[in-house]
Amino acid sequence: ASTWANVPQGPPDVCITEAFKADKFPQKINLGVGAYRDDQGKPYVLPSVLKAESAVIAALMNKEYAGITGVPEFTKAAAILAYGADSSALDRLAITQSISGTGALRIGGAFLARFFPGAKTIYIPQPSWANHAAVFKDAGLTVEKYAYYNKDTIGLDFEGMLADINAAPNGSAFLFHACAHNPTGVDPTPDQWRQIEAAVKAKGHFSFFDMAYQGFASGDIHQDAFAVRHFVAQGHNVALAQSFAKNMGLYGERIGAFSLVCADKAEQKRVDSQVKIIVRPLYSNPPIHGARIASLILNTPALYEEWLLEVKEMADRIITMRAALKANLEKLGSKHDWSHITSQIGMFAYTGLTPEQMDQLAKEHSVYATRDGRISVAGITSENVGRLAEAIFKVKG
Numbered sequence: 259a260s261t262w263a264n265v266p267q268g269p270p271d272v273c274i275t276e277a278f279k280a281d282k283f284p285q286k287i288n289l290g291v292g293a294y295r296d297d298q299g300k301p302y303v304l305p306s307v308l309k310a311e312s313a314v315i316a317a318l319m320n321k322e323y324a325g326i327t328g329v330p331e332f333t334k335a336a337a338i339l340a341y342g343a344d345s346s347a348l349d350r351l352a353i354t355q356s357i358s359g360t361g362a363l364r365i366g367g368a369f370l371a372r373f374f375p376g377a378k379t380i381y382i383p384q385p386s387w388a389n390h391a392a393v394f395k396d397a398g399l400t401v402e403k404y405a406y407y408n409k410d411t412i413g414l415d416f417e418g419m420l421a422d423i424n425a426a427p428n429g430s431a432f433l434f435h436a437c438a439h440n441p442t443g444v445d446p447t448p449d450q451w452r453q454i455e456a457a458v459k460a461k462g463h464f465s466f467f468d469m470a471y472q473g474f475a476s477g478d479i480h481q482d483a484f485a486v487r488h489f490v491a492q493g494h495n496v497a498l499a500q501s502f503a504k505n506m507g508l509y510g511e512r513i514g515a516f517s518l519v520c521a522d523k524a525e526q527k528r529v530d531s532q533v534k535i536i537v538r539p540l541y542s543n544p545p546i547h548g549a550r551i552a553s554l555i556l557n558t559p560a561l562y563e564e565w566l567l568e569v570k571e572m573a574d575r576i577i578t579m580r581a582a583l584k585a586n587l588e589k590l591g592s593k594h595d596w597s598h599i600t601s602q603i604g605m606f607a608y609t610g611l612t613p614e615q616m617d618q619l620a621k622e623h624s625v626y627a628t629r630d631g632r633i634s635v636a637g638i639t640s641e642n643v644g645r646l647a648e649a650i651f652k653v654k655g
């Protein structure tokens with residue numbers, strides 16, 4: 259028998275793109291993609307990224323390895339972006355470049371699995387980004403869920419969330435989406451974050467933030483970092499996964515960072531040494547090209563200002579498309595309350611449509627998205643929003 263005769267067939271990676279490609283209808287709409295599209299429905303390379311990339315190429319740098327923790331000018335600037343230039347965390351921060359946000363979560367998961375003093379368990383929201391549970395389980399953690407989404411209000415289950423924070427054993431590890439919760443688009447308000455922080459502190463819990471969308475949610479990098487910065491200001495030594503996939507459009511370059519706020523310099527040194535011990539056998543050291551691009555943008559004032567405007571432009575287009583979808587549904591005479599479409603934030607919107615209604619959208623209207631009712635607002639354009647609203651109206655009323 260073949261060596262691999264015992265390998266079972268795994269379930270397919272749920273792929274909307276296949277069904278979308280196979281559809282011959284010219285006005286078909288793909289709302290399954292997790293990447294930004296411009297108003298023509300095309301992938302978007304940020305002009306600031308193109309400029310930085312040209313400069314990187316023109317500099318004719320060598321291709322020697324970075325250190326285990328990556329390009330230092332990049333990680334230093336990434337930390338400032340997340341925590342703020344005047345943050346007390348910066349000089350006691352263990353940070354490493356990572357294979358985008360996913361890699362940052364994986365390093366963090368492995369670090370917790372090795373050194374977290376409590377149970378090797380992490381609490382993630384219900385629902386959460388589909389990959390969170392898989393990443394943390396593969397890193398050696400047990401995954402538990404905390405209440406997050408209320409399907410009746412299509413909003414935050416704030417009471418349930420606080421109750422689960424209070425019910426977890428003291429000193430548990432909690433994962434929070436820093437902003438633009440994926441898949442629901444539902445975020446706590448600043449005031450709710452303050453109450454969450456107080457509950458987390460009272461229980462002595464540890465907070466791990468996943469920030470995959472800084473700037474991309476509100477258009478303001480500071481506003482989107484509110485939760486992380488507030489927790490740090492209140493004395494939490496948080497862990498943080500950062501991604502530059504969305505806010506710089508560097509998706510395939512795989513650029514991110516993992517950091518841990520430490521108690522002091524001595525602790526930072528020890529943590530840093532162990533982060534290196536985790537990274538070294540995983541992939542030795544991270545890719546340099548995207549890190550040089552991101553570093554140049556973050557460290558060059560003119561490019562940085564330009565990038566901030568481009569992030570805001572992307573966020574604003576998404577916010578505009580939310581409003582357009584809601585307005586079109588109301589114009590058609592829909593009696594449902596669609597205010598969640600505009601109150602939610604980030605790339606994704608939870609429509610509240612059932613799996614059957616989502617199937618109907620695909621079969622009868624050539625509108626493709628995941629069966630949980632999540633649509634990627636980035637896939638909506640001025641051109642297709644009218645037809646999309648009609649399709650949703652026909653399916654849901």
Ligand code: PLP
Nearest residue numbers: 292358359360387440470501503
């Ligand atoms: N975390 C969340 C919540 C996400 O939505 C994503 C991407 O969709 C990621 C992390 C990681 O993405 P990447 O590894 O491309 O940075």
